[in-house]
Amino acid sequence: GSHDFDFGARRMDDKKGLIVCLRGRMGDIVAAEPLFRRLKELHPDRRMIWIATEAFADLLRHAPFLDETRIVRDAQEYLELKKTFPPDAIVHELNLRKKSRPSDAEKRAAAKSGPAGEETSLLEKFASELGIGIDPEETPRFHFSAESEAAFEALSLPSGYAVFHCVANGRARQWRAERFRSIARFLIDRGVPVAEIGFEPVVNLNDPGYVPLTDCRDLQTLAQVVRHARLFFGVESGFGHVANAVGSFMFIVTGALNGFPRYDFYSGRAKKGIDCNPIRFYGGPTDRVPCEWVE
Secondary structure, eight states: OEEEETTTTTTOOOTTTEEEEOOHHHHHHHHTTHHHHHHHHHHSEEEEEEEEEEGGGGTTTTTTTSSSSEEEESSHHHHHHTSSOTTOOOOEOOOOOOOOOOOOOHHHHHHHHGGOOEOOOOOHHHHHHHTTOOTOOOOOOOOTTTHHHHHTTOOOTTTTEEEEEEOOOOGGGGGOOOHHHHHHHHTTTTTTTEEESSSOSOOOOOTTTTEEOOOOOHHHHHHHHHHHHHHHEESSSSHHHHHHTTOOEEEEEOOTTTTTEEOOOOOOOOTTTTTEEEEETTOOGGGGGHHHHHH
């Protein structure tokens, strides 16, 4: 279960605790799921407690390896909670906030290898931060609630729809709104309805083949929308990681980032190119990918 933590009323007195703090963005949390599983395998006798923010708690709240999810509003509240940790609890803090940039040696290797010079996946970054060995080809899993399927069915989406997510963090990952609209029309004209998810509309077409879902904020329902879609189309984003975890066929528009001509923040099947087609511009930002490539 999960609840808001009342600091004045109780202390964290579980002396066999395995505490993992990951308050990061959606992609961070979904990508790190195999590492949570690995930690539980390493400490099966400990009660696993995930400290999260409410906005993203549903991404892992229903995972069978978690014994409890505790909600904090911000870093300050987490620091207050941290004071209550028992001395023999095992604590892991996973908060990659600073984007890595390649060293001079990595830049030279990337220049020599061309498209092969690549950034490390988020899963590998987290595992390296903790010093824990993990299979870099492990695909994250999404853990659904018992109610999520019914919530999805209540949306009554048209059959064979494509799902679009059009917004990413950082200018280098963005693609122009008019291009998303062009690809949406390309699909709709061929009988493929387009449902748009995310927290702000981009496609926003006045067309019966367009289904706006940007008012939906329930992550469990949205993950089911991605899971049942004919295909997922978007930029490298948190919902791209959800698509990887639920097994959707993925088309990802992407480019170079932080000096790497190729970056794959995904692990598992998407990294290996299984049911995943990255449409990539190696020499610059995502915005330089033309519509014709996508079509």
